[in-house]
Amino acid sequence: MRDVSRMRWLTRLIVLLWAIALPQPGFAADTTGGAHEQAQRQITQPANNAPFWRDVRRGENTYQTTQVRGLETNVLIQTEGQTWRLLRPPVYSVGGFIVMLALLGIFGYYLWRGSIKLHEPPTGKLIRRFSDLDRFAHWTVAISFVTLAITGVMMTFGKYLLLPVFGYTLFSWLAIFAKNLHNFVAPVFLLALPLLILVFIRDNGLKRYDVEWLKTFGGMLSKTGTEVPSGRFNAGEKAVFWVMVCILSVVLCISGVVMLFANFEQGRLTMQSANIVHVVAALLAIAMAIFHIYLGTIGMKGAYKAMRTGYVDETWAREHHEIWYEEVKAGTARQQFAENVPPRIRMQVEQSVDQGISEATPREQ
Numbered sequence: 001m002r003d004v005s006r007m008r009w010l011t012r013l014i015v016l017l018w019a020i021a022l023p024q025p026g027f028a029a030d031t032t033g034g035a036h037e038q039a040q041r042q043i044t045q046p047a048n049n050a051p052f053w054r055d056v057r058r059g060e061n062t063y064q065t066t067q068v069r070g071l072e073t074n075v076l077i078q079t080e081g082q083t084w085r086l087l088r089p090p091v092y093s094v095g096g097f098i099v100m101l102a103l104l105g106i107f108g109y110y111l112w113r114g115s116i117k118l119h120e121p122p123t124g125k126l127i128r129r130f131s132d133l134d135r136f137a138h139w140t141v142a143i144s145f146v147t148l149a150i151t152g153v154m155m156t157f158g159k160y161l162l163l164p165v166f167g168y169t170l171f172s173w174l175a176i177f178a179k180n181l182h183n184f185v186a187p188v189f190l191l192a193l194p195l196l197i198l199v200f201i202r203d204n205g206l207k208r209y210d211v212e213w214l215k216t217f218g219g220m221l222s223k224t225g226t227e228v229p230s231g232r233f234n235a236g237e238k239a240v241f242w243v244m245v246c247i248l249s250v251v252l253c254i255s256g257v258v259m260l261f262a263n264f265e266q267g268r269l270t271m272q273s274a275n276i277v278h279v280v281a282a283l284l285a286i287a288m289a290i291f292h293i294y295l296g297t298i299g300m301k302g303a304y305k306a307m308r309t310g311y312v313d314e315t316w317a318r319e320h321h322e323i324w325y326e327e328v329k330a331g332t333a334r335q336q337f338a339e340n341v342p343p344r345i346r347m348q349v350e351q352s353v354d355q356g357i358s359e360a361t362p363r364e365q
């Protein structure tokens with residue numbers, strides 16, 4: 001009986017020693033690769049932990065385990081984050097340069113050409129160019145876009161432009177305000193953008209006469225030239241519609257949603273990629289918007305009042321969108337001559353073009 005129990009005890013001891021002597025799963029990794037290199041490094045250069053951190057950055061699981069359940073919770077250092085951090089300054093610089101170039105270009109164009117004015121006096125016959133829905137969609141997108149652009153630029157370039165001027169305390173408040181305003185205005189833009197696309201897509205189809213317009217940029221690059229005939233919107237406006245509205249703004253919305261709603265299991269790399277795409281699309285869209293806003297305000301007499309009130313004078317329509325004007329006259333356009341325009345609005349429209357009559361008539365040019 002005693003022999004049997006002694007044998008059992010001996011067997012257990014042998015099994016235990018055998019188990020200890022067998023290499024453990026983690027043990028193999030510990031004696032090779034980064035861990036081995038790290039051990040060596042401690043002999044040659046004590047306190048130099050570069051091999052250890054290289055392993056961590058590589059995402060080697062040897063060191064990175066956690067009980068916390070969730071996406072990437074076992075990633076101590078996310079390597080792509082470093083690439084993202086390094087990528088941002090050059091992207092900002094190139095984007096900022098493009099925006100500055102657009103501003104300078106517009107400024108130079110204004111000095112050279114001035115406001116585009118009418119050649120003939122207004123006739124007093126008004127056309128309803130934009131419906132209430134057109135204007136609602138336009139101004140909701142325009143106001144939200146401008147707010148997003150200003151707050152976005154504050155976040156992107158604030159560290160370089162505002163911080164040195166305002167100091168840490170004020171800049172911190174401004175940056176927090178900009179970020180929150182940006183986050184809350186974004187959904188307005190997101191909802192209004194499809195409506196804008198829907199109401200304007202019909203008249204932004206490319207036509208043969210748009211090619212003629214593009215060849216000379218509609219005559220806008222000649223100081224005295226008359227405009228190339230166009231439909232309700234000219235090829236320049238169509239480019240704005242397709243590139244700035246349908247491509248860049250849609251990309252902005254998608255990449256913005258990826259960053260805004262971080263609760264959909266998207267990892268850090270997805271968010272970092274979305275951030276770069278968002279900044280690139282935003283800066284390109286802002287550069288295009290600068291041209292659009294210039295021509296919609298001081299660049300062309302009567303344009304702003306058209307979008308503000310919905311009406312244009314017959315002369316404005318004939319000189320800037322001749323083909324569309326002929327369609328309105330023939331009754332084939334959806335827009336029509338307007339009756340019973342409130343006197344206040346009539347006055348605003350007439351004044352906006354009256355002040356803008358060019359000294360030279362088309363015949364003199």
Ligand code: HEM
Nearest residue numbers: 141142145200204233237238241245293296303304306307
């Ligand atoms: C303060 C900012 C803005 C001003 C002053 C402005 C002004 C104008 C004006 C005056 C027009 C009418 C042009 C015409 O009668 O032919 C217009 C048209 C239009 N705008 Fe704006 N705009 C602004 C911002 C924006 C933004 C941010 C977007 C889009 C992201 C936008 C998209 C459009 C579209 C789609 C049209 C119709 C022309 C087309 O379809 O190409 N606008 N805008």
